[in-house]
Amino acid sequence: MHHAPLEEFRKKMGEVIDINVARAVLQWDQEVYMPPKAGEARGQQLATLSALAHRIFTDTKVGNLISALANDTSLDADAKKLVDETQHDYENAMKLPEAFVETFALEQSKAYDAWIEARKTADFKTFQPHLETLVELLKQKAEYFGYEDSPYNGLLDEYERGMSVKKLRTIFDELAEKQSALVKRIVQSPHQPDTGWLDQTWDVDKQWDLTVDVLKDMGYDFEAGRQDKSVHPFTTNFDLYDVRVTTRLHEKELFSALTGSIHEGGHALYEQGFRPEDRRSVLAQAPSLGIHESQSRMWENMIGRSLPFWKHYTGAYQAKFKGQLDSITPEQMHRAINRVEPTFIRVEADECTYNLHVILRFEIEVALIEGDIEVADVPAVWNEKIKAYLGLDVRDDTQGCLQDIHWSHGAMGYFPTYALGNLYAAQLFEQIEKDTPTLWQDVEAGEFGQLLSWLREHVHQYGRRKMAEEIVHDATGFEPSPAPYLRYLEGKYSALYDL
Amino acid sequence: MHHAPLEEFRKKMGEVIDINVARAVLQWDQEVYMPPKAGEARGQQLATLSALAHRIFTDTKVGNLISALANDTSLDADAKKLVDETQHDYENAMKLPEAFVETFALEQSKAYDAWIEARKTADFKTFQPHLETLVELLKQKAEYFGYEDSPYNGLLDEYERGMSVKKLRTIFDELAEKQSALVKRIVQSPHQPDTGWLDQTWDVDKQWDLTVDVLKDMGYDFEAGRQDKSVHPFTTNFDLYDVRVTTRLHEKELFSALTGSIHEGGHALYEQGFRPEDRRSVLAQAPSLGIHESQSRMWENMIGRSLPFWKHYTGAYQAKFKGQLDSITPEQMHRAINRVEPTFIRVEADECTYNLHVILRFEIEVALIEGDIEVADVPAVWNEKIKAYLGLDVRDDTQGCLQDIHWSHGAMGYFPTYALGNLYAAQLFEQIEKDTPTLWQDVEAGEFGQLLSWLREHVHQYGRRKMAEEIVHDATGFEPSPAPYLRYLEGKYSALYDL
Numbered sequence: 001m002h003h004a005p006l007e008e009f010r011k012k013m014g015e016v017i018d019i020n021v022a023r024a025v026l027q028w029d030q031e032v033y034m035p036p037k038a039g040e041a042r043g044q045q046l047a048t049l050s051a052l053a054h055r056i057f058t059d060t061k062v063g064n065l066i067s068a069l070a071n072d073t074s075l076d077a078d079a080k081k082l083v084d085e086t087q088h089d090y091e092n093a094m095k096l097p098e099a100f101v102e103t104f105a106l107e108q109s110k111a112y113d114a115w116i117e118a119r120k121t122a123d124f125k126t127f128q129p130h131l132e133t134l135v136e137l138l139k140q141k142a143e144y145f146g147y148e149d150s151p152y153n154g155l156l157d158e159y160e161r162g163m164s165v166k167k168l169r170t171i172f173d174e175l176a177e178k179q180s181a182l183v184k185r186i187v188q189s190p191h192q193p194d195t196g197w198l199d200q201t202w203d204v205d206k207q208w209d210l211t212v213d214v215l216k217d218m219g220y221d222f223e224a225g226r227q228d229k230s231v232h233p234f235t236t237n238f239d240l241y242d243v244r245v246t247t248r249l250h251e252k253e254l255f256s257a258l259t260g261s262i263h264e265g266g267h268a269l270y271e272q273g274f275r276p277e278d279r280r281s282v283l284a285q286a287p288s289l290g291i292h293e294s295q296s297r298m299w300e301n302m303i304g305r306s307l308p309f310w311k312h313y314t315g316a317y318q319a320k321f322k323g324q325l326d327s328i329t330p331e332q333m334h335r336a337i338n339r340v341e342p343t344f345i346r347v348e349a350d351e352c353t354y355n356l357h358v359i360l361r362f363e364i365e366v367a368l369i370e371g372d373i374e375v376a377d378v379p380a381v382w383n384e385k386i387k388a389y390l391g392l393d394v395r396d397d398t399q400g401c402l403q404d405i406h407w408s409h410g411a412m413g414y415f416p417t418y419a420l421g422n423l424y425a426a427q428l429f430e431q432i433e434k435d436t437p438t439l440w441q442d443v444e445a446g447e448f449g450q451l452l453s454w455l456r457e458h459v460h461q462y463g464r465r466k467m468a469e470e471i472v473h474d475a476t477g478f479e480p481s482p483a484p485y486l487r488y489l490e491g492k493y494s495a496l497y498d499l
Numbered sequence: 500m501h502h503a504p505l506e507e508f509r510k511k512m513g514e515v516i517d518i519n520v521a522r523a524v525l526q527w528d529q530e531v532y533m534p535p536k537a538g539e540a541r542g543q544q545l546a547t548l549s550a551l552a553h554r555i556f557t558d559t560k561v562g563n564l565i566s567a568l569a570n571d572t573s574l575d576a577d578a579k580k581l582v583d584e585t586q587h588d589y590e591n592a593m594k595l596p597e598a599f600v601e602t603f604a605l606e607q608s609k610a611y612d613a614w615i616e617a618r619k620t621a622d623f624k625t626f627q628p629h630l631e632t633l634v635e636l637l638k639q640k641a642e643y644f645g646y647e648d649s650p651y652n653g654l655l656d657e658y659e660r661g662m663s664v665k666k667l668r669t670i671f672d673e674l675a676e677k678q679s680a681l682v683k684r685i686v687q688s689p690h691q692p693d694t695g696w697l698d699q700t701w702d703v704d705k706q707w708d709l710t711v712d713v714l715k716d717m718g719y720d721f722e723a724g725r726q727d728k729s730v731h732p733f734t735t736n737f738d739l740y741d742v743r744v745t746t747r748l749h750e751k752e753l754f755s756a757l758t759g760s761i762h763e764g765g766h767a768l769y770e771q772g773f774r775p776e777d778r779r780s781v782l783a784q785a786p787s788l789g790i791h792e793s794q795s796r797m798w799e800n801m802i803g804r805s806l807p808f809w810k811h812y813t814g815a816y817q818a819k820f821k822g823q824l825d826s827i828t829p830e831q832m833h834r835a836i837n838r839v840e841p842t843f844i845r846v847e848a849d850e851c852t853y854n855l856h857v858i859l860r861f862e863i864e865v866a867l868i869e870g871d872i873e874v875a876d877v878p879a880v881w882n883e884k885i886k887a888y889l890g891l892d893v894r895d896d897t898q899g900c901l902q903d904i905h906w907s908h909g910a911m912g913y914f915p916t917y918a919l920g921n922l923y924a925a926q927l928f929e930q931i932e933k934d935t936p937t938l939w940q941d942v943e944a945g946e947f948g949q950l951l952s953w954l955r956e957h958v959h960q961y962g963r964r965k966m967a968e969e970i971v972h973d974a975t976g977f978e979p980s981p982a983p984y985l986r987y988l989e990g991k992y993s994a995l996y997d998l
Contacts, residue, residue, distance in 0.1 A: 014543070014547070015551070018544045018547035018548065019547070019548070019551070021544050022521040022522075022524075022525060022544060022548060023521075023541075025521075025524060025525055025528055026521060026524055029524055029528070033532075033725060033727075033739070034741065035721065035722055035724055035725050035741055035743075036722050037720075037722050037723040037740035037741070038723065038737065038738055038741035039522075039740060041737065041738030041739075041740060041778070042737075042741070044513070044517060044779070045517045045520050045521060045737075048513070048514050048517035048518070049517065049518070049521060052518070052551070053512070102570070136853060181755050183919040193678065202618050221536075222533075223535050223536050224534055224537065225534055226532060226534050230534075238537065238540065238541075238544075239537055239540030239541075241534070241536035241537050241539075241540060242533065242534055242536070242540060242541075244534075279540070280540070280543070333849055347576070349715035418551075462768055467969075
């Protein structure tokens with residue numbers, strides 16, 4: 001529709017998005033290609049662009065434009081959604097005073113340095129005062145944002161709109177109990193996989209080629225994206241036609257590049273699936289981190305760790321790694337990539353233990369923000385919980401409460417989205433299996449077109465038009481629930497471990 | 500020095516530089532890594548950043564700050580220079596009305612498309628109306644900028660401050676006469692090199708490795724830069740500690756990746772040689788394109804095309820290309836890389852003919868801007884001149900007046916800087932040879948430390964503190980002159996062609 005104030009609004013918001021894209025390009029470059037000495041200047045450049053985007057976005061003229069459009073009854077549904085979503089972001093941006101944002105950024109940066117230092121010496125005490133400051137600031141942040149019931153809800157909303165401590169507790173209590181029990185049965189099973197053959201050296205160029213082949217098979221468009229290498233895999237989006245992924249390569253790990261690529265490929269397919277008319281607007285975004293993570297987890301775990309997948313790709317692996325996998329069957333590949341073992345480190349955790357790592361962090365975060373524990377208590381609480389959930393004794397805090405970067409960035413409320421991603425994935429996937437009778441034949445043939453079409457239709461295309469829970473509900477007919485994920489785990493691992 | 504308005508000024512100008520750096524990163528990415536479908540969005544992002552940088556820079560508050568500082572007698576010499584140079588840029592930016600800048604950008608973009616189209620069909624007529632529009636706009640631009648004597652001087656100033664048509668005519672008339680004569684003698688010499696052995700396939704990965712080795716030997720800091728591949732080699736600068744180069748790889752060309760890397764390496768060493776205290780300011784820039792080009796040309800031609808260089812590197816080439824260069828001597832490599840042959844295409848031209856290509860363009864540009872010829876006359880004038888200078892008959896305009904991208908970008912006044920680069924290089928290099936008795940022993944040993952130190956001391960460190968002519972004068976004791984370049988050519992090619 002032609003509408004002068006709407007066009008002006010689109011133009012102004014397009015500018016903000018362009019600046020944020022520039023920032024994303026600079027961050028991508030920082031992770032993949034930037035020379036080592038350039039870090040200081042890059043930090044400065046990123047700070048300038050952030051401040052600039054914030055300054056332009058929070059201009060009172062923008063506010064007036066949004067208010068006028070929000071009350072304009074002549075807008076069609078798409079335009080209305082665009083204005084509403086932008087208004088949501090605008091109001092959030094306006095809630096934080098500039099002085100608070102600056103203090104927060106400063107303390108984040110100090111806390112990050114202290115965290116790096118603390119990890120070197122495995123000394124939580126080095127990090128503690130900084131985490132204390134950040135927790136105080138996070139409590140303030142929650143006050144600025146506003147919340148019902150728990151201040152943690154104020155933080156959660158930034159990552160998973162509409163989610164609450166109450167809902168999460170219900171979900172997580174059930175997950176904790178049932179996943180812990182499942183892990184115990186698995187550990188005690190006599191039917192453990194023999195994975196000694198994984199202990200070989202796997203040429204990284206060959207690994208790379210296989211990740212590219214799988215990404216292409218998944219439907220990732222290399223004309224509108226690319227893959228690069230980085231220490232931590234990630235996905236970044238500069239436009240509908242420029243969505244990039246990265247992966248990591250380790251010659252001692254057969255699967256980590258592949259699972260990294262499939263995971264990021266899942267994120268990337270989401271972002272390559274927004275509507276063309278939403279380009280350069282907030283509608284071309286996912287409504288939450290949890291729903292975004294559902295896409296990466298689904299491709300990584302439900303597809304990439306399935307037996308039909310390995311029935312298709314074991315041959316390609318054998319051909320690539322000639323002489324190294326000759327006698328290995330698809331079943332052995334499948335068992336190896338799904339090996340369950342309680343470990344200290346979240347990012348290395350298998351599907352059965354992963355959520356337990358998340359729940360532990362969630363419980364600590366809520367207790368900190370609600371004031372039930374002090375920062376000084378964190379190591380003891382952490383160690384007690386990991387013992388209870390996984391039966392592990394923490395040797396030092398680098399394998400405990402110092403392992404994740406998130407708190408050093410002042411990010412609390414983020415972890416739960418990882419577990420929600422698993423739940424949404426399983427719930428959506430049950431529906432996909434129902435809707436797609438030939439799904440597993442497809443996967444066994446290395447064909448993912450039907451799956452991708454389903455995701456495009458029921459998830460990707462909406463962007464921020466629907467909230468995460470709405471997407472899941474509309475696609476499956478049910479509110480998000482932990483039941484499908486628990487069914488999925490029970491079914492898959494009972495078979496794998498002969499429970 | 501601590502000085503509140505100066506700090507405010509530095510901060511504001513730092514912001515503008517950060518935005519321009521972001522633009523440079525996006526352009527670099529566009530040339531080296533961007534996926535094919537992302538072009539449209541990238542164009543939009545670049546336009547947003549350009550407009551933003553211009554808007555912030557030309558804010559009246561910035562103007563007031565500059566005026567106040569320009570009249571502040573308490574500033575030290577460095578601060579004064581910083582303010583003066585910024586004022587120069589500010590005044591230039593203010594001279595062009597925003598509507599003119601927009602029209603110019605629009606017509607550039609149309610002209611570029613028309614040029615691409617015209618090249619496909621070798622039809623100058625397709626490009627002609629657009630070039631006519633651009634020439635009219637360039638005449639206007641010269642009026643906006645202001646000039647003495649010729650309007651062309653108003654355009655020239657943007658690329659080579661202080662240069663004039665009058666000075667260039669004197670220099671170029673001498674060059675044209677003497678270089679034409681030299682080329683005739685070379686072409687008629689019976690002592691032509693046998694370069695049949697160049698007609699082999701040269702593995703591009705091996706070529707790449709050699710370029711990296713040579714860049715390292717030159718002193719290019721790979722911790723503060725990197726090399727990538729692109730269709731047209733270029734250098735780009737995001738910070739003193741992030742200066743990147745690109746090169747091109749063709750398996751049928753033994754030397755083009757190397758000469759590309761050395762050339763860009765010469766530019767990059769300049770930019771890695773600015774003063775640390777000038778980072779994030781306009782002082783960390785070269786004062787002109789000509790002086791910048793002197794560094795790339797010197798490394799590429801005086802060093803990379805010298806016999807001592809090949810006495811050192813022929814062994815490395817033989818080892819890399821085992822079985823392909825076994826019987827080739829350093830003298831043969833040297834003769835091959837210096838082969839003189841009049842050709843239509845400037846970017847493929849050898850040292851003896853290169854300036855003639857430039858002079859031809861300069862003469863046409865001046866005639867167009869001064870109104871002595873019409874755009875419609877360009878093909879005929881071009882063909883007549885290339886016949887006179889190089890004895891060549893143009894078959895169609897793609898090997899004539901449609902070959903360069905510059906005019907389609909509305910850039911006139913740029914070409915002369917290429918020839919000035921050659922002259923400055925030769926004049927500086929004569930002095931370097933005097934000041935460095937062991938220079939050629941060094942080169943023969945693959946050692947370039949003394950050379951780089953000399954360039955750092957006499958050229959690089961000044962940034963924009965000195966104008967190009969001042970740098971040359973202070974370093975050599977003489978005004979820039981064509982004599983050293985002519986002596987250099989005469990000496991080198993008399994030996995090579997036994998004249």
